[in-house]
């Protein structure tokens with residue numbers, strides 16, 4: 642359900658469920674997610690159910706939560722649908738939630754995180770059903786000869802690498818990647834300005850500045866990257882060629898730590 646359509650009738654229970662998936666790129670996965678959200682909405686005690694994505698796809702988890710907050714839900718349950726679920730998922734999600742609450746300010750609903758699918762006692766029965774159902778599926782046809790396919794050499798001059806190494810992952814890099822990809826899509830960054838391509842990367846080096854992003858061709862490092870930082874990097878660096886000093890870190894030859902940044906109440910804030 643689009644964010645704008647959340648009902649706020651005072652008679653509805655103020656409890657919402659948000660299905661959390663990794664990413665979606667086409668209409669069919671969105672239809673799947675909507676069907677699952679409809680199933681969740683029919684469960685007892687659930688006043689509203691929606692879906693969201695931690696990586697590319699809209700709404701992002703942050704957008705879904707902000708919409709529920711604006712609709713004054715008091716209780717939100719996040720239901721992760723990923724398999725396998727990484728051990729640090731709850732930790733980085735909790736950290737990101739706290740950051741969003743600080744950045745958005747105001748009252749927030751109580752947010753709880755449900756266990757992952759892998760821990761459900763119903764999973765063996767579901768797997769058994771899938772295995773039996775696969776017996777009637779036709780085998781994948783074999784191709785005798787694979788015709789070579791051609792590729793275009795990309796014309797884009799800019800590259801953004803989003804670090805997915807351990808420390809960056811623990812700092813919520815998935816969410817930063819998802820926000821960048823959504824902005825790339827919304828602002829058509831591939832064909833705007835110099836053209837921008839984006840990619841995930843292994844460790845980029847300055848792990849203590851997590852989450853880290855590097856922008857080429859300059860090779861500028863950005864640390865402590867948030868969704869707001871991505872918006873600035875897009876507008877100022879990718880589209881205008883101006884480095885965003887507030888989040889940039891230069892190779893000084895000395896060890897660096899994240900600089901405190903002013904929070905919404907004007908005090909310095911080290912996140």
Ligand code: FES
Pocket residue numbers: 804805806807808809810843844845846847848849851853
């Ligand atoms: S893990 Fe991201 S910079 Fe090392």
